[in-house]
Amino acid sequence: MRIKRSLATALTAAALTLLTAPVADARAAAPGTEAAVAPAAVPAPDGFLYAWEHPHAGGFHCKWSGPNGNWAGCQNKVSDIWNNGFPGRAEDVKLFRGTSWSGSWVCLHQGHSIPDLGAHGLRFFGPGEGQGEPVNDRIGSHLWVDAC
Incomplete structure (x- = not known):
């Protein structure tokens, strides 16, 4: 019985680790170039928030290393x-x-x-205008914070 319990605990811990790990998504280093990262590797942090017009890094993109109160060209896109x-x-x-x-x-x-974002179905949940709306094509600004 102890072996079964130990095995079940180990499997549960492994499953939780997989479910909570950051998404490994090899991104292109520069527009128009192939990703130089192997699919299983997680790119090193570079301090930026990246946003693309279309799913899977399609279309134009914006990136920021600090807060931005007006996404201008990327706003709602x-x-x-x-x-x-x-x-x-x-x-x-x-x-x-x-x-x-x-908001x-x-x-x-x-x-x-x-x-x-469209397929994911993520919705705004914080209090304010837009609460409950899908996030896809509806972001206007961002802040870097210590924790959410």
């Missing part, structure tokens, strides 16, 4: 997002529905990527 920020202080990103960090928000943890 993003279907793929990736937090490749540095771990530690200000590692998570709050994505806001409106400009100037207004409802949702959080993207350090190292996480959602390559297809």
Whole structure:
């Protein structure tokens, strides 16, 4: 009985590790080039939040290393997002529905990527205008925060 219990505990811990690990998503180093990262490797953090117009790094993209209160060219046009920020202080990103960090928000943890926001179904959950709306094509600003 002890062996079964130990095996069940080990399998549960392994499953939780897999389910909570950051998404490994090899991204292109520069527009128009192939990704130089093996599919099983996780790219090293570079301190940027990346956003693309279309799912799976398609179309034009924007990137930021700090907070931005007005996404301008990317505002309400993003279907793929990736937090490749540095771990530690200000590692998570709050994505806001409106400009100037207004409206409802949702959080993207350090190292996480959602390559297809439309298919994922993520919705704004923080209090404010836009709460409950899908995040796909509806982000207006972001802040780097210590934790969400």
